[in-house]
Amino acid sequence: MKKMNMVIAQSGGPSMVINQSLVGAVLEARKSPRIGRILGARHGILGILGNDYVDLRKPSVKKLETIAKTPSSALGSCRKKPNADDCRAIFEEFRKLDVGYFFYIGGNDSADAARIVAEEAEKEGYPLVVYHIPKTIDNDLRSCDHTPGFGSAARFVASAIMGDDLDNRALGGVKIDIIMGRDAGFLTAASALARVREDDGPHLIYLPEVPFSEEKFVKDVQAAMKKYGRCVCAISEGIRGKDGVAIGAKLGSGEKDSHGNVQMSGTGALGDALARVIKEKAQIKRVRADTFGYLQRSFPGVASETDQAEAFAAGQSAVMAALKGERSKGTIAILRAKGKKYQAAFAARPIADAAKYTRSVPSEFIAKNGHDVTPAFIEYARPLVGKLPETATL
Numbered sequence: 001m002k003k004m005n006m007v008i009a010q011s012g013g014p015s016m017v018i019n020q021s022l023v024g025a026v027l028e029a030r031k032s033p034r035i036g037r038i039l040g041a042r043h044g045i046l047g048i049l050g051n052d053y054v055d056l057r058k059p060s061v062k063k064l065e066t067i068a069k070t071p072s073s074a075l076g077s078c079r080k081k082p083n084a085d086d087c088r089a090i091f092e093e094f095r096k097l098d099v100g101y102f103f104y105i106g107g108n109d110s111a112d113a114a115r116i117v118a119e120e121a122e123k124e125g126y127p128l129v130v131y132h133i134p135k136t137i138d139n140d141l142r143s144c145d146h147t148p149g150f151g152s153a154a155r156f157v158a159s160a161i162m163g164d165d166l167d168n169r170a171l172g173g174v175k176i177d178i179i180m181g182r183d184a185g186f187l188t189a190a191s192a193l194a195r196v197r198e199d200d201g202p203h204l205i206y207l208p209e210v211p212f213s214e215e216k217f218v219k220d221v222q223a224a225m226k227k228y229g230r231c232v233c234a235i236s237e238g239i240r241g242k243d244g245v246a247i248g249a250k251l252g253s254g255e256k257d258s259h260g261n262v263q264m265s266g267t268g269a270l271g272d273a274l275a276r277v278i279k280e281k282a283q284i285k286r287v288r289a290d291t292f293g294y295l296q297r298s299f300p301g302v303a304s305e306t307d308q309a310e311a312f313a314a315g316q317s318a319v320m321a322a323l324k325g326e327r328s329k330g331t332i333a334i335l336r337a338k339g340k341k342y343q344a345a346f347a348a349r350p351i352a353d354a355a356k357y358t359r360s361v362p363s364e365f366i367a368k369n370g371h372d373v374t375p376a377f378i379e380y381a382r383p384l385v386g387k388l389p390e391t392a393t394l
Contacts (some may be wrong), residue, residue, distance in 0.1 A: 004100025201232025
């Protein structure tokens, strides 16, 4: 087969392990005599449209290994939603550069963009193989049991809640922590991993999958205060009322990204609003709120070992699948292998499996009381997060 060049790019929100996928793919591509130049597009498709590339054959293996362990997107990222003209321009750029392999690391929107580019090539009969490499801390790709980035962000959340619970033990009152998760509450659910002792927080967990009631919230906090003498709440930024509209979106500036999502993570409005509710309606004086925000994505030193290894393997798997040539456009699905001991499996699937649509936290992971998770979720998440710091109290 003719030697052709390769382009790889990163898209969407950064994570602690997205560079593992980048390096896994690059090092695997370097092994193949069928791949010529390996170009990294800066800032996702913006780099392709602007002809802005990094030669990824130049860095030493040692430097790439260090980049793999570094949080955030080494190539830069973007949230641009390409239109039909953009996708056509991307394809024309690939044809000009003799690109035969395109890898896009990102979530469902990235998968959809990659799919459209692949279809442009198909229309022209151009030999372009396109693979989506999964990434999202939200853990909401339908094609995967879990996604690279989630385990590490969940580890951050669980560790932060563990520390916040110890702080709350010392001074009492109510602590409200707002955690990322616009539509899926996996990250907020991971806060439950912070519990070691029976009275450990979070005492209340609220996910966007369960309609949020201010009245119930006040009663839940009062009950926790009566039982524990204090209360730590883990609340998803995407909680919504019975009308289905995110409460945080109503409180924010209304700023939207190119995909139509209202900004919520960059504001503490939701936490402040809920703190006021508890102060006024539950008559509790000491109420504090924090919004974890973007800290959850690229915090160094807390990445899950499992997450790092699987993100690297996802990048490798995408290149191996592309070289096999079983399909012209695909995605790498991360599955849970059968057996008592946790083990991940990687499979090439149609790119449509990951594109556009997302999933929510399954009902079997949500407690019937609406403000907690089940043991089934703990069993699901624990191997992805790994062992947390050991603590003790008097």
